[in-house]
Amino acid sequence: MYSADMETIAAFSTPPGESGLAVLRISGQQAGAIADQLFVPSSPRFPRPSEMEGYTLAHGIWGGIDEVVLACFRAPHSYTGEDVYEVSCHGGQAVRQAILDSVFAAGASPAGPGEFSRRAFFNGKMDLAAAEAVMDMIGAQAEKQAQVAFQQLMGGVSRMIHERTDHLYGALARLEMLMDWDEEEERPEDRQQLLSELEESENALRKLADSFASGRVIREGLAVVIAGSPNVGKSSLLNALSGRDRAIVSSIPGTTRDTVEIDLTLDGYLIHLTDTAGLAIDSPDPIEQEGIARAESALGGADLILWVLSPPLLPIHERRLEEDRISRLLAEGKKILLVLGKDDIRLTLPPEEDPALYASERFPDLPTITWSERFEEDLGRLKDTLIGFIQNGTLISRTAAQIAGRQAADPAELTGGDGVQSGSVSEGKGESRSIRNADAVASLREAARRDDEGQSHAVLTHARHKACIDRAVELVNRARGDLLSGFSYDLVAISLKEALTELSAITGDDVSETLITKIFSRFCIGK
Template identity: 70%
Template sequence: MTNMDLDTIAAFSTPPGESGLAVLRISGSFAASICDCLFVPSSSRFKKPSDMEGYTLAHGYWGAIDEVVLACFRAPYSYTGEDVYEISCHGGQAIRQAVLDSVLAAGARAAGPGEFSRRAFFNGKMDLTAAEAVMDMIGAQAEKQAQAAYRQLTGGVSRVIHERTDHLYGALARLEMLLDWDEEEERPEDRELLVHELEHSERELRLLADSFAGGRIIREGLAVVIAGSPNVGKSSILNALSGHDRAIVSNIPGTTRDTVEIDLTLNGYLVHLTDTAGLAIDSQDPIEREGIMRAESALRAADLVLWVLSPPLLPEDERRQEETRIERCLEEGKELLLILGKDDLRPSLPAEEDPALYAAERFPDLPTLTWSDRSEDDLQRLREMLVRFIEGGSLNSAEETPSVTRHEQVKSHGEGQSHSMLTHARHKVAVDRAVELVGRARADLQAGLSFDLVAISLKEALTELSTITGEDVSETLIEQIFSRFCIGK
């Protein structure tokens, strides 16, 4: 903690702009005296700020500027762990600025990004996972995002990390005891017991690391890209999923020249949907070429690709190039669903123009979905497949999906799936490193190496896990985390 962390700080917790009310937060040892200088109670039944008890309100006037309500939160039971006062004033820009200026003139300092939460962390009011969850709560656009953030805020991730570290500390304590024995006192069963304990820890940590695949999608949203050749009906799919005509649709190839991006919510999950320009095989149009480059960039960032095949199918040489693009997506590890478009035309198609027959022959292992703009059933099936992919990591039907999904793998370790699900890349990196170090310790034990070497690996694994909650973390990392916060939080 620096000298700046001892200052009394102030900032609006409500966003800028006009509003009915705005809330200014003051935190620090001089918060009460600043409020004493500027706040005048409206009647004798309200105490002056320094005499107010925690979790009480007072009505009055602020520095001849506005009629306000003042809330008092006493240390150590406030958000920051310090004395905190919150001023609820009218939300006009001139009023807001005048109230803030008066507080700064009375001795407070303007708070920086995340400075209130930073103080809460240093004062032991929250760990780093909870602090990160604060910003996730603020930024949540969908119900499942908010639920995952709330569970992390209330200690879901921290509890799991502490369970894992407690198990490792138990193994380390056993190891330290064996280190005090003479070599001739060592028994094979002692080493075997330690190996068994570390195998369990390694397995549990790997399971936690694997949960990030689903946790990241819940926190960040599922990135879905609609791709295919020109004029196959990509924009119609985007419009159907969004529920309104977001993209222009016509029977002229190349109508979509740029990516069209929308956010939507399916069953409480956030989905980032991107419609792309048709991937023409050989275009000399510079605008169309730029659209193709942007489409390919979107494909690289996708979690799931909806590749649309519609009649008439491409000529054979162009079809081979499209197949190459599809195969490249698969080689890059992309999940891909073939949308067999314009299904209402299928009864009149010759076999060589039927997308369903072509897909079955050329890509028999890829999941498919028949699609017609006129079919509400097709739209509902697509929505269900997207939700199934988010929840289970599979596009298959419930009958075909393995009995244990990527989310269900971690449910047994908490009260709900998000309690033990990693949603931040920082946490994933630390757990991955811990898995590696515990695995090394186990292998060294099995190889008969000294207990000293094994202990070093276990201590390093514990250090990695402690960076997640902030128990052992650098000042640089703390600055990086809180610098991403908004001012006033």
């Protein structure tokens, strides 16, 4: 695809703006000739750049421009697989522009978005899943995001796909053997063997697809939306979780009129936290109505809703409307953690005014947590619950009925789902850096050990990969069904081959030019 007469390209790999250093990359057959035209060695000891050496850009658009370090990576031992010259120059705006213009004047063309990585992909330096991981590495804001991107960059996802592909090829080979045999040669155990191989493939692929639930949240961050009636303490909760005075708090209902968003990391996981306007019922105020519309829209995109219910209880008709809202969200499949707020006040109330008792009657099974900004330990507990949700997809908490004392709080049953208790410790508990580092080292060792055992353990983080695997699952399932129903082997083989095509699209072994263009167009220039 990339022939010798391809243009040589150039772009800065570092962002615009002033910086101590900036790095320009030139890639292509003419990279050496362009560098020879423009740069002269700073010392006679450097005949050609073979290591990182000092050069002067002496023949630029206005003559001498800068003292630089020139590094040369000869094809195929470079990022792109072509000859690559990397110029580390001073990072001033004018200097950078002059160097870039000089390189273009000497024959290079501007690199398009992701063009270096695209060339690396076409020259077999990395597969498509690894190229996608490069962008994830650059975009990673939180530790866990960077870790899953690195795993993918190092071939974790591709290894799992190759394992599955090899397995399916094995099944296909068995199928072709059966196709070649006469009916009397065929033994029932051969067909049975094939069926169980397909079942194993299907199960393994389903497991991989399931890993997307947590993988997506790690890569994209968990969208948590705080909602509830006015004045229940939503903004105070956002401020407590983020550790910042981000949203205005006051005793006047309707203080928050717009959504307030903040990103935070908990135990290395990225969380997009949104505070919303109080969901007042029948508000005549058009601004408040707009705030409510925005709150509803934020709820639509939530992975988890923290629904705050605090004393005093609402008038009965407003309570019913709030219940309808919660029921609607649950029916849409939204995950809700009921937060019984202002717990310091709640504990002083008679039972008939206790929101816990009310919640236990209306939503007895909803995972529920008590919360007061005045109880220090509540913050750590809430953070642990969020981390547990990211790790296991379940909300480790009590139900409203247990909090109201209407059910025995059996510690073994303290779960809102079917999950196991999270063993993680949140930053809210003041965990020391060294303990976390020790944990990180231990988990890396564990990963390496599993690698040694030849088991893949990476998680899926890209919707594109998930869609391919979902289709592959469907096709393997169809192949299995057709085999069971006694349909022709040819039909079964078609489904298996289509499943293999889906899997190879993940690593880029079999993808269309259009898809490749679409993927790389999301990259930044210079990568």
